[in-house]
Amino acid sequence: MISKELFCKVLQLLKEQEAIDEEFGNALQKMGNGFFVFGSENKYREALLMLLKEAAHDQYDYIDWWLYEGTPDYRVWTDDERKEWYLKEPGALYDFIRDECK
DSSP: OOOHHHHHHHHHHHHHHHHHHHHHHHHHHHHSSSOOOTTTTOHHHHHHHHHHHHHHTOTTOHHHHHHHTOTTTOEEEOTTSOOEEEOOSHHHHHHHHHHHOO
């Protein structure tokens, strides 16, 4: 399995690039008619996410969820809602995937 340190660094860099892409996309929208979406078909990001998912053994797509849908609360529950995890930090997501998603 990928190390926790590397996992966290990769997610941090993905979030940073996402913010840069959004800023650039917003600038493009000011120049055009408002229909620009920058980075949505980024093959490098897609490849990196495939590798990260495989390296972390993320069989339930929690990494995608964390990056694109988890905000603002980053919480997940068991089916019966008896147990809750707060996954705001990449390290918490790593621990959750490693320990709970077997």
